[in-house]
Each structure stands twice: as structure tokens, then as C-alpha cells.
């Protein structure tokens with residue numbers, strides 16, 4: 001069966017007659033019939049079994065979502081966290097300890113640098129950034145390198161990386177690779193199948209899909225999955241049953257939402273590339289996108305993200321006027337929801353070793369194409385262009 005069908009059939013209530021969906025189980029306390037039963041549950045839990053024993057350790061609702069995400073990511077076990085940033089930190093804190101060295105892709109989601117500067121470095125964990133190529137990665141490797149952390153494609157302008165080549169290199173040196181898979185949201189690419197040890201997502205984006213829940217997921221198999229679970233429990237990380245329920249509901253429609261986002265984004269990307277003042281459209285599915293052939297090989301489709309790079313003679317003020325002239329695109333962070341969003345972005349300030357490439361470039365704008373009708377969105381974008389001629 002394809003994942004599109006699986007996502008509709010997983011994590012449903014098995015007892016018949018019964019509701020289709022799993023119940024929302026809101027609880028802290030789980031009660032037992034007898035001490036014998038309670039001790040039995042605790043013993044099995046200590047042996048690594050996932051059991052309903054206390055709210056913080058998960059409920060039938062969160063377990064249902066964990067199973068659905070594991071299926072989507074192609075891993076054995078998933079941890080749920082209250083945000084994507086919490087998922088990133090769980091990975092870093094599970095794998096690294098003082099004295100270790102970490103290598104991160106330069107195109108990574110910018111707040112990762114805050115985790116590094118505010119948390120890891122003060123604790124004596126050393127960090128280098130690589131430009132996405134295995135050649136550069138190899139020059140940074142040290143005997144104490146314990147993790148390679150990447151995100152494919154990169155944030156803001158979607159730099160592609162050859163993930164298979166990176167994981168092959170990492171395996172030769174026995175170093176786990178963690179991948180932020182938010183762009184593909186499990187559906188368009190599976191990092192675990194390409195050799196990564198950990199795949200994490202901001203479920204906040206396409207998984208939830210309706211801009212109403214914050215969610216992080218971390219999926220792995222074997223011993224790594226066990227270590228992630230232990231650390232999540234140590235840190236007391238958990239999510240509410242209501243949030244888990246909404247994310248599970250979002251997952252049911254992920255494939256058809258993603259297909260619609262992609263179709264509209266592809267059409268608008270082609271149209272935007274023809275407009276005056278546009279230097280380049282950043283979108284991995286475009287033939288002129290750097291690494292387009294890797295996207296073709298590793299991804300099964302695209303999403304609703306498009307970044308417009310204007311010509312260098314367009315000023316930031318003109319770009320801002322263009323953004324504010326839009327009426328169907330709301331100004332706001334995040335992406336992956338049903339609604340179209342627009343945000344000015346500056347790749348140069350979110351890069352270190354590859355920042356040079358972004359000198360003397362025009363201003364950029366990121367669009368998250370929502371589920372509105374493509375013609376309406378195109379008409380809105382077209383009217384924004386008149387602000388350049390004023």
C-alpha cells in the first residue's frame with residue numbers, strides 16, 4: 001500500500017463497535033487495579049516497552065500519533081515534543097556531551113545556531129559549519145566528531161545536499177547523521193532510508209497543516225531510538241492529547257494538501273520567474289535550481305515554498321512595499337499551513353561559511369503558498385508589482 005492510503009488507516013480505534021478516531025485521552029494519572037498490576041507495568045516499562053502508565057510518558061492519543069509519524073518517516077520509534085526547536089534540542093542533547101565536536105550544515109534553520117551558541121558551546125561542545133559538500137565536511141572531521149547535523153533542502157533558499165553521499169561518508173567514520181526533514185515533512189523524502197540515523201520535523205508546518213498547533217517529532221530506530229526516548233523522559237518532554245489529536249487529523253490529509261500546495265507553487269514559480277525585477281526563483285523543483293538533479297533523485301515532489309530573489313537594483317524599501325501590497329498573503333513567520341504567507345528573508349544573515357555567496361544580491365521574499373485558488377493568488381501577486389512603478 002502507498003503511504004497516502006496508510007496514513008488514512010493507521011492509528012484508528014480497533015475496538016468494534018467504536019469511533020473511527022482514537023479518543024482524546026486527557027490525563028496525568030493512570031490508575032491500577034492492584035499493586036501487582038502496577039508493578040508489572042513498571043517492570044515492562046523498564047524493559048523498554050511503551051505503556052500507558054503516566055500522562056508525561058504518553059497516552060493512547062500520543063502513542064497513536066507516534067505510530068503514524070514512525071510510519072511516515074520509516075523508523076521504529078518517534079518522540080513527540082512541544083515544538084520543532086525542542087525536537088532539535090532533544091537530538092543535540094541525546095547525542096552530544098562535553099568535549100564532543102559537532103558539524104552542522106551552513107544552510108540550517110537559523111535558530112539551530114542559537115541552540116549551539118546558547119547551550120552547546122557554554123557546555124564545552126565545539127561546532128563547525130560545512131557548506132553542504134562532502135569535500136568540505138571531510139576537512140572539518142576530528143577524532144571527537146560525534147554528530148553531523150543537516151537539513152535538506154536548506155532553510156530560506158533550499159540548497160540541496162547529496163544526503164546519500166553525506167551518510168555514506170559518516171558511516172565510514174561511525175558518526176550518526178541527523179536530518180531536519182521539515183521541508184519534505186516525511187512525505188517527499190525519507191532521510192532514514194537514505195542512511196541518516198535520526199530524522200526530525202517541525203510538525204508545526206505541513207504535518208499539522210492548519211497553523212493551530214506547535215509540534216516537534218524525532219524518529220529513529222534501534223539503540224538510537226532508545227537513547228532518544230530516555231533523554232525525552234529525562235527532560236520531561238511531552239505533548240497534550242489535544243495537540244496530538246489535531247496533528248493526527250492533519251496527517252490524514254497531508255498527501256492531498258501537499259499535492260495541491262505543490263501544484264499551485266509550481267505554477268506560480270513559473271509565472272514569478274517571468275516578472276520584471278526578479279533575478280531568480282528559489283525552488284528545488286525548478287530546472288535551474290542548484291542541485292535540481294539531487295532533488296529529482298531523492299524527493300518525490302515539492303511543497304508550497306518559493307523564495308523570490310529580486311534584482312540587486314531593487315531596494316529593501318521597494319521589496320517591503322511589494323510585501324505590504326499583497327492582500328491574500330498574510331505577513332508572518334512559519335509555513336506549511338492552509339493559508340498563504342509572505343516574509344522578507346535575508347539568507348546572508350542566516351549563513352556563515354557560505355554567506356559570501358549572498359553579498360551584493362537583491363532583497364528576498366519567502367512565500368508559503370497556501371490552498372487558495374492559484375488564479376486568485378496570481379492576481380494578487382500581479383497587482384503588487386504595480387508598486388514598483390509608483
Ligand SMILES: *Cc1c(COP(=O)(O)O)cnc(C)c1O
Pocket residue numbers: 082083084085086109151155180182183201202203204205214215216334
Ligand atoms: C519552523 C522550523 C523549525 C522549528 O519549528 P517550531 O515548531 O517553530 O519550533 C525547525 N526546522 C525547520 C526547518 C523549520 O522550518
